[in-house]
Amino acid sequence: MAMRVRAENDLPSLRIAYRDGGRSEVCFWVLRGAGEPELVALCGASELGPLDFRDADRAGDDQFSLPSDVLYRLSRMVPTLGPSASPPDNALWLELVSPRGYLHLVPWERLLAPLGRPLVRLPNYTVRPAAQSETLEIALCASSAFANGEFDPATTLARLARMWLSAPGKQTRVHLFCDAWAHGHLSELVAGLDGVELTDPTGWQDLAPRRSVLSNPWLDWIGTALEGRAVEVVHLVGYGYLAGGRGSVALAADPTSRVGSHAEFVGAAQLSAFVAGRGAWTFVVSGPPDNFSGAGLREVADALALNSPGISIAHDLALDPDVEQLTRVLELVFGGQNSVTSPLPGISCWAHPKFVEYPEEDLITRTGHSAMVRQATREVLAGPDTPASVASGTRYLESLQATWITPGQGSLDEDAVTALKRVSDLVERRAARFREEK
Numbered sequence: 001m002a003m004r005v006r007a008e009n010d011l012p013s014l015r016i017a018y019r020d021g022g023r024s025e026v027c028f029w030v031l032r033g034a035g036e037p038e039l040v041a042l043c044g045a046s047e048l049g050p051l052d053f054r055d056a057d058r059a060g061d062d063q064f065s066l067p068s069d070v071l072y073r074l075s076r077m078v079p080t081l082g083p084s085a086s087p088p089d090n091a092l093w094l095e096l097v098s099p100r101g102y103l104h105l106v107p108w109e110r111l112l113a114p115l116g117r118p119l120v121r122l123p124n125y126t127v128r129p130a131a132q133s134e135t136l137e138i139a140l141c142a143s144s145a146f147a148n149g150e151f152d153p154a155t156t157l158a159r160l161a162r163m164w165l166s167a168p169g170k171q172t173r174v175h176l177f178c179d180a181w182a183h184g185h186l187s188e189l190v191a192g193l194d195g196v197e198l199t200d201p202t203g204w205q206d207l208a209p210r211r212s213v214l215s216n217p218w219l220d221w222i223g224t225a226l227e228g229r230a231v232e233v234v235h236l237v238g239y240g241y242l243a244g245g246r247g248s249v250a251l252a253a254d255p256t257s258r259v260g261s262h263a264e265f266v267g268a269a270q271l272s273a274f275v276a277g278r279g280a281w282t283f284v285v286s287g288p289p290d291n292f293s294g295a296g297l298r299e300v301a302d303a304l305a306l307n308s309p310g311i312s313i314a315h316d317l318a319l320d321p322d323v324e325q326l327t328r329v330l331e332l333v334f335g336g337q338n339s340v341t342s343p344l345p346g347i348s349c350w351a352h353p354k355f356v357e358y359p360e361e362d363l364i365t366r367t368g369h370s371a372m373v374r375q376a377t378r379e380v381l382a383g384p385d386t387p388a389s390v391a392s393g394t395r396y397l398e399s400l401q402a403t404w405i406t407p408g409q410g411s412l413d414e415d416a417v418t419a420l421k422r423v424s425d426l427v428e429r430r431a432a433r434f435r436e437e438k
Contacts (some may be wrong), residue, residue: 002095002122007034009353012081013093013122014074016108018045021099028070030077040077041070053102053242053295061294061316066111078115086353087332088340092117102245104302105295110319113343121302121350125309127370127402128352129281129395135384136334137229138164139222139278141177142237143251144288145263151288154182156237158189159323160286164235165195167327168334171384173197175231177222180256199225201255216266217254219274230279230391234271237286237317240296241265247299249285250292268303276399279391281310282333286326289318298348305350308399312350319346370398372424376431387434393427 006013010033019025019042026045029037045051049064084091092115096104109119140160142153161174173195178186180201190196204221239250241263248265275283283304285297298314305312311333315326325346331339333351373381373394380390400423404416 002124003097005122005352006031006093006095009033010085011093011122011353012078012084012091013095014078014112014119015095015097016103017097018099018101018103023051023101026103028074030074030081032081038077041073043067043070048106051102051106053105053245058292061107061110064107064111071112071114074112075115078117087338088118089338090117090341091120094119094121096121102295105242105247105298107294107298107316107345107348109343109348110345113345116343118340118342118344121305121348123309123350123352124306125352125402127309127398129309129398135382136164136168136170136172136233137231137386138172138174138233138235139177139226139231139280140164140174140233140235140237141218141222141251142182143179143218143255144238144259145250145252145257145261146239147259149288150290151237151239152182153178153237154186154189156286156288156317157186160235160237161190161193161196163323163327163330164233165193167330169331169337170334171195175199175222175226177201177218177225177255179252179259181259204255216251216264216270216274218251218264218266219270221255223274223278226278226388228388230386230388232280232391233282233284234275234278234280235284235286236266236271237288239263240285240287240291240293240298240300242293242296242299245299247293247296247303249297249300268300268307271300272304272307275304276308276395277388277392279386279388279393279395281395282313283310284313284315284326286315286317289321291316291318301348301350308395309352309402310395311352314348316346370401372397372401372420374424374428376435377424377428380431380434387430390427390431390434393423393430397423397427 012032015029015037017027019027024045025042028041029039031037047067083089112119142157144151144153157176157178164174165172176198236249241248241250248267250263250265253261253264285301287294287297294316301312301314325344328339329347331337380386401420
């Protein structure tokens with residue numbers, strides 16, 4: 001699907017892959033749209049860094065580097081690709097083709113920053129989610145199970161809350177969640193801040209008792225505290241962890257754990273289910289300045305980008321301490337501002353091009369949204385207090401359509417269309433009932 005998105009939108013792209021399916025050499029091609037890739041450079045995998053990501057070793061982002069000759073050759077060829085037809089106009093779109101091994105865990109955004117262009121990772125879906133147009137609901141959570149680190153959850157959350165209230169240019173409500181030991185300080189920092197709702201972790205067990213071994217106390221608490229309300233964005237702040245090639249976010253054991261207690265590792269499977277269940281179409285995970293594993297957080301963001309349409313972002317606070325880079329991305333994505341003009345070394349972002357046009361007969365509107373999302377559903381999504389059932393149902397519908405319907409491939413599968421219409425009818429009826437009850 002990434003190749004189709006690149007070809008159909010005429011995107012200037014950089015393709016990175018292992019040579020001939022092996023793991024010893026890495027190749028770099030440049031190409032535009034549906035054109036033929038041109039091999040520009042190659043290097044030994046060991047020259048990039050510890051690409052085996054062994055569990056016993058700590059592979060920090062500072063251990064990775066790009067050979068100077070590879071960077072030189074790319075600097076000569078990338079300008080020949082021209083501007084991007086989709087914003088930002090100087091974007092370079094990254095395509096990591098299979099078999100990719102662990103290449104998707106490499107901090108390419110930092111390594112390729114000398115090229116002078118912001119890097120965007122190509123998405124896995126041709127469908128863009130139908131998003132709210134007037135309001136934004138944000139679930140923002142930070143937690144640390146580690147003592148004596150550089151990560152202050154209260155200060156970080158206050159800074160990010162202010163960013164979310166100002167950057168999108170829309171009416172925004174931020175729901176804050178943090179460790180009990182940081183709650184008092186956070187309360188002081190956001191006191192009087194309109195649009196912020198801070199949830200007290202005291203008594204979280206009564207609010208969200210753990211339901212199964214597959215659930216997580218933080219996600220259970222957040223989901224219950226939202227009282228059925230949908231959110232557009234789920235934003236977590238925590239240390240990354242990588243084991244067996246799978247990433248996770250390290251949170252405290254529960255919201256009232258003492259600092260220094262053991263960590264609870266939340267993986268992509270749990271997060272995917274939670275994000276979809278809340279109807280969110282944007283997932284952001286920010287790593288603190290002394291993050292254990294940036295690769296772990298990139299793996300989580302990549303897994304969510306593979307599982308459903310939407311925007312997925314891994315954010316490095318060490319490279320973006322004043323959140324200026326993330327602010328520019330949000331201004332572009334949510335506010336339509338042409339604010340991204342330079343590289344974003346602290347941002348790994350998986351996003352669909354904004355201005356995609358598909359024929360209506362393929363069930364895709366000219367703005368790239370699913371034509372199966374109907375009037376009442378669109379109105380409820382665009383209004384305040386959207387119920388999670390409508391938003392998550394819409395996300396499910398979009399995921400099914402992205403899997404079953406391939407634009408531009410001839411006649412549609414009528415059985416698939418019939419099934420999609422049934423799902424669309426269910427979501428539409430739920431949206432209509434909600435609209436009548438208000």
